[in-house]
Amino acid sequence: MNIYTIHVTDREGNSHTLEGIEGWRVMEIIRDNDLPIKAECGGACACATCHVYVAPEWQGRLIPPTDEEIEMLDEAYHVEKNSRLSCQILLSAELDGLEVTLAPEMD
Numbered sequence: 748m749n750i751y752t753i754h755v756t757d758r759e760g761n762s763h764t765l766e767g768i769e770g771w772r773v774m775e776i777i778r779d780n781d782l783p784i785k786a787e788c789g790g791a792c793a794c795a796t797c798h799v800y801v802a803p804e805w806q807g808r809l810i811p812p813t814d815e816e817i818e819m820l821d822e823a824y825h826v827e828k829n830s831r832l833s834c835q836i837l838l839s840a841e842l843d844g845l846e847v848t849l850a851p852e853m854d
């Protein structure tokens with residue numbers, strides 16, 4: 748069981764270093780550490796409330812979004828070029844040290 752680290756900046760600008768198990772969704776790691784992420788659909792790529800911004804240096808290292816993720820992001824607010832749905836990012840050795848920032852809430 749491999750454990751990797753991610754860095755999450757919250758909406759107040761505070762950085763949190765979190766650990767997660769390989770294969771976990773980044774959304775799950777954020778949620779399980781009690782950071783404010785709604786993730787209303789539980790990771791089914793059907794709500795966009797797990798929206799994060801990926802640090803530029805990490806963007807090219809992620810697996811590209813699926814059509815479903817792109818469609819959900821089309822309906823989200825505050826979308827930027829580096830927007831991703833954190834439930835669609837699975838932790839792996841390649842992503843050890845990943846940096847993301849929580850997007851503003853949708854309401």
Ligand code: FES
Pocket residue numbers: 774786787788789790791792793794795796797819832833834835
């Ligand atoms: S948790 Fe709903 S789209 Fe990610």
